[in-house]
Amino acid sequence: MASDQSWKEKYLQALESSDSREEQWQTERNTLERMLVRTSLASEGQSRELDLLLARVRKDLRKKTVDVEAWRELQEQIDRQVALLDEHTEAKQAQASSAPSRDSLNSNAEVAPVASIPGDDRDLADNSGRLRIAQRVGQLLGQLLDQVSLDSVAEARARELQRVLLSSDDWNELREGLNYVAELVITAVNRSRGEFEAFLKRLDERLALLHEHFAEQSTAQMDRLSASETLDQEIREGMARIGADVRDSEDLTQLKASVSRHLSSIGDAVGRFRDKETDREKVMSDQLRAMQEKIAVMEANSEQLQSEVRRERERAMTDLLTQLPNREAWQERLSFEFNRWQRYQNELTIGLLDIDLFKRINDGYGHKAGDRVLQLISRELKASLRTTDYVARYGGEEFVLMFPETGPDAALVAMEKLRQRISKLPFHFSGEPVSVTFSAGLAAFRRGDSEEAVFERADRALYLAKDSGRNRINIEDEDASQ
Known part of the structure; x- marks a missing residue:
């Protein structure tokens, strides 16, 4: 037996x-x-x-x-x-290329400058x-x-x-x-x-x-x-x-x-x-x-x-560049926390973070510089958040964060500290100092919510922060009142 x-x-x-x-x-x-x-x-x-x-x-x-x-x-x-x-x-x-050149047009007579074709x-x-x-x-x-x-x-x-x-x-x-x-x-x-x-x-x-x-x-x-x-x-x-x-x-x-x-x-x-x-x-x-x-x-x-x-x-389940959990790991953790929230109804807030003008860094200093920015910000995210919080790279220059048993106001305090800390980091590329900032949106779970609904509200809050001048954090409740 x-x-x-x-x-x-x-x-x-x-x-x-x-x-x-x-x-x-x-x-x-x-x-x-x-x-x-x-x-x-x-x-x-x-x-x-x-x-x-x-x-x-x-x-x-x-x-x-x-x-x-x-x-x-x-x-x-x-x-x-x-x-x-x-x-x-x-x-x-x-x-x-077969059209007459401007020099040939000017060789025998004085004419007005030719506009671009x-x-x-x-x-x-x-x-x-x-x-x-x-x-x-x-x-x-x-x-x-x-x-x-x-x-x-x-x-x-x-x-x-x-x-x-x-x-x-x-x-x-x-x-x-x-x-x-x-x-x-x-x-x-x-x-x-x-x-x-x-x-x-x-x-x-x-x-x-x-x-x-x-x-x-x-x-x-x-x-x-x-x-x-x-x-x-x-x-x-x-x-x-x-x-x-x-x-x-x-x-x-x-x-x-x-x-x-x-x-x-x-x-x-x-x-x-x-x-x-x-x-x-x-x-x-x-x-x-x-x-x-x-x-x-x-x-x-x-x-x-x-x-x-x-x-x-x-x-x-790991993003190799930043060593943070990746999008698949985020979805798994989000489902787990969502089910726990449904059972106990404790506060739960999620956030979306996007690096401002990241394309300029890639175009101006190269993709290696962009990768370095992602790695440094990932390090700061892991070092600054609580052990109970969760952060993952969602894709490109976007990160997602989760604050279990935390309301949006408390999450905003933590995110503001992080925003100020990252904006003061001494980034240098090609011998030049470069300021790196991020914008973020926060949304809390409410009765009757689904995972997708809360994520979409946080996403809208993020893009309102972008449209409002970047380098700021919005809470979705604030967005609804504007």
Whole structure:
């Protein structure tokens, strides 16, 4: 019985590991889907045909099922539309370059200064917009690489692609990089799915070993019961014959011989049973020894798998740049605190924090400077908040905070101290002092609230703080009165 219980526990642990692996795969899939949606939205407005194709991408993502072959065809159509855009741009550039120069116009006669050609302005605007899109895709790609695992070759290529998207101003080079993004996403999804399928295959093989062992034990037990029943029947029949001989015999010598013969037959039956039992015990001993060896291997593999699952779960729930919990971890903690709030009705406040004018830091000093700002602010957030409070990186330059058993006024006091502390930090880039501030919105849970409703109110409070001049904190109740 104890052995059966042990195997049940191992089976349940294996199922739990399987669930954790599936959850990690789902997290990676969600990250990839968000990246595709943001990329498609950022790329809209180039042409009506391309917008329709990007809308198909988002529609497929909402279905939660992806036909890889259909997506390959969709990617080819998107590539063709991008190529047509490039041809159109090159044609306009060639037309502009063939126009008479201002110097030639002024060579024979004095004329008024020539205004800039509208087509040139549009070309410059188009090129600038494309570069911004490429840089945004590069940022999203960096977030993707922080959340999913790729083989060494694919990851090296992805890192090089990120570098090109963030730093290159050659549109042909950027176009090739953008074409590879969809292929990279499919590769990451297939790798995660393959790893999960391999894990399930190993789990199935180990469960098959358990099933085989239990089947052998069941067969041995049935053989033992059958042999016991046969022995019992032979003994009963022998004793019955002895009884009959005793009743019917009139010759004592003949009776003795008959009884001896029947007793010898019973002894032979017992001997055969003992021999078979000895053989069965030897077989079972060999099976037990082999099973113990298999168990030792399985336990070692189980510990390794559990350790791997724990590491993967921690990685899936942690933002690698800031070492804060990520968006998925926030959603899990928010659900936990929301359920506790519903049960006990203690005060609960959440906040959204956004770094002011963060894009200027990235554009003016580079993305490494932007990463450094995120890391320093994350450090201050962890150091300044109470241990009962919770902070996570929600994405980009946005952070989310939770204040359990705290009303909005008390949360505002804590956030104001943090705002003043961060605004006084000595940020220096390229030898220049740079002021870094943030804006934030706070919202408290009220009767009948949902997680989404409170988050939306905090989000509105944040954007009111932005519209009111930045570097300030708003409480959503205050927003409602304005």
